[in-house]
Amino acid sequence: MNIVQTKIKYFKAWLIFYLFSMVTAIILVLCAGILLRLVSGTLGIDPNVIDTPLKLIAFILGAVMSYIFYRWSANKYIVPQAIILDQDNSSHRNNT
Numbered sequence: 001m002n003i004v005q006t007k008i009k010y011f012k013a014w015l016i017f018y019l020f021s022m023v024t025a026i027i028l029v030l031c032a033g034i035l036l037r038l039v040s041g042t043l044g045i046d047p048n049v050i051d052t053p054l055k056l057i058a059f060i061l062g063a064v065m066s067y068i069f070y071r072w073s074a075n076k077y078i079v080p081q082a083i084i085l086d087q088d089n090s091s092h093r094n095n096t
Contacts, residue, residue, distance in 0.1 A: 029057075032061060
């Protein structure tokens with residue numbers, strides 16, 4: 001397997017990870033924000049007071065989704081590629 005194919009697989013893994021984590025994080029943060037604003041509005045809390053907790057929740061959700069999709073992307077695309085490269089290197093070492 002040549003270096004161009006390897007770089008394409010790494011780029012594909014990164015692109016899928018990036019797109020999935022961004023879209024999922026945006027959707028989750030949007031839903032959490034709507035729910036938090038709805039609850040705080042029902043309880044009579046000033047919307048400006050809830051901004052800081054909402055930003056913290058958004059950061060945490062984004063980090064969690066990024067980690068989950070990174071693990072998935074790495075396990076699906078990068079780990080098999082690393083195993084193949086290691087096997088290729090092992091076979092070259094044994095032949096020399």
